[in-house]
Amino acid sequence: AQKITQTQPGxxxxxxxxxxxxxxxxxxxxxxxxxxxxxxxxxxxxxxIYQGSYDQQNATEGRYSLNFQKARKSANLVISASxxxxxxxxxxxxxxxxxxxxxxxxxxxxxVKP
Amino acid sequence: NAGVTQTxxxxxxxxxxxMTLQCAQDMNHEYMSWYRQDPGMGLRLIHYSVGAGITxxxxxxxxxxxxxxxxxxxxxxxxxxxxxxTSVYFCASSYLQNSNQPxxxxxxxxxSIL
Numbered sequence: 001a002q003k004i005t006q007t008q009p010g011x012x013x014x015x016x017x018x019x020x021x022x023x024x025x026x027x028x029x030x031x032x033x034x035x036x037x038x039x040x041x042x043x044x045x046x047x048x049i050y051q052g053s054y055d056q057q058n059a060t061e062g063r064y065s066l067n068f069q070k071a072r073k074s075a076n077l078v079i080s081a082s083x084x085x086x087x088x089x090x091x092x093x094x095x096x097x098x099x100x101x102x103x104x105x106x107x108x109x110x111x112v113k114p
Numbered sequence: 115n116a117g118v119t120q121t122x123x124x125x126x127x128x129x130x131x132x133m134t135l136q137c138a139q140d141m142n143h144e145y146m147s148w149y150r151q152d153p154g155m156g157l158r159l160i161h162y163s164v165g166a167g168i169t170x171x172x173x174x175x176x177x178x179x180x181x182x183x184x185x186x187x188x189x190x191x192x193x194x195x196x197x198x199x200t201s202v203y204f205c206a207s208s209y210l211q212n213s214n215q216p217x218x219x220x221x222x223x224x225x226s227i228l
Contacts, residue, residue: 004156047218095214100145102147102206
């Protein structure tokens with residue numbers, strides 16, 4: 001069964017606007033971590049932000065924030081004030097409990113328009 | 115600080131050839147893993163290791179072997195390359211047994227099997 005679902009294969013956003021990238025997950029473990037990675041056209045995987053299942057507040061890292069809705073099992077990435085350099089593939093991932101495996105979604109390709 | 119180093123960056127093989135993708139990390143991480151990335155499928159786990167001498171299969175292990183003789187190194191072996199193994203391969207590492215740890219990725223190896 002798919003553990004991480006990203007339903008948006010591609011997204012477009014105007015420069016300086018905010019954009020939300022969707023991610024839903026499936027787990028029965030009460031302890032888990034959710035991660036977002038950015039993959040620019042150069043190919044490397046860049047860690048952006050982390051949200052723990054027991055965290056009371058939504059995670060934020062600069063222009064990145066995570067809209068964590070635990071009951072809905074969603075962990076959407078919000079990028080504020082988009083920049084041209086934000087154009088990339090974005091992956092949502094999850095690690096469960098004491099397990100070490102990280103499961104990834106299929107990714108969303110974000111294009112920022114000038 | 116090198117982080118996770120993968121070699122080679124690019125490789126072209128003929129069907130039936132063998133090769134080893136190298137991965138080394140200098141962060142003293144116990145957990146290391148190999149992923150393959152194919153279009154529309156995100157990253158899929160091939161094999162992983164929780165320490166020297168310990169390896170296990172991930173989601174797509176067939177056609178690949180691994181070993182972990184030291185904490186630093188985790189090579190991936192293709193014994194008899196097949197066109198279906200054409201992909202981008204990523205090695206990653208992290209600390210062990212904690213779902214809040216992001217994985218640190220190498221820059222990837224782009225492998226083509228003719």
